[in-house]
Amino acid sequence: MAGEFTAQMSTRRGRWHLYVVLMNTTARWPEHTFDRGGPVPTLTDRVNALSVLGFEPVPDAEWQWTEDSETPFDPSSPVLLIAAIRVRSRAGVGA
Numbered sequence: 001m002a003g004e005f006t007a008q009m010s011t012r013r014g015r016w017h018l019y020v021v022l023m024n025t026t027a028r029w030p031e032h033t034f035d036r037g038g039p040v041p042t043l044t045d046r047v048n049a050l051s052v053l054g055f056e057p058v059p060d061a062e063w064q065w066t067e068d069s070e071t072p073f074d075p076s077s078p079v080l081l082i083a084a085i086r087v088r089s090r091a092g093v094g095a
Contacts, residue, residue, distance in 0.1 A: 004058055007050060009041070009083040016041050018049050020087060030054065040081075055087040 009018040018041075019031035032049040034041050041049070046063070050056060063085045071077035 004086050004088050005055070007055065007057075007085050007087045009046065010080060011037065018046060018053075020050075020053060020055055046085075050087060051090065054090055056090045058086040058088050061086045 006021045007018060008021060009016060011017070014037040016034040016037065017031060018034070019029045022029050030053040032053060034045065034049070043063075047057065063083045065081060065083050068080045068082060069075075069077040070080055
């Protein structure tokens, strides 16, 4: 597996989940579930989780945060936070 991918992190069922989006494949996306729902996992926590999955942030990449709503088109809906960063396979992993 070579190239760059997008890793995303969001909450689901009260816990933070980090996953690497693999397009054009039927393979299961690599994912990591953090043991807590809050606070947001630290940068170190996220990098360590990516490492376990065999990925690392692309040099100079930064986490980008966006918000969505739990119920589309409902302004009173709870907010969902989604973070994303560009990643690559770690050297020597999956190459």
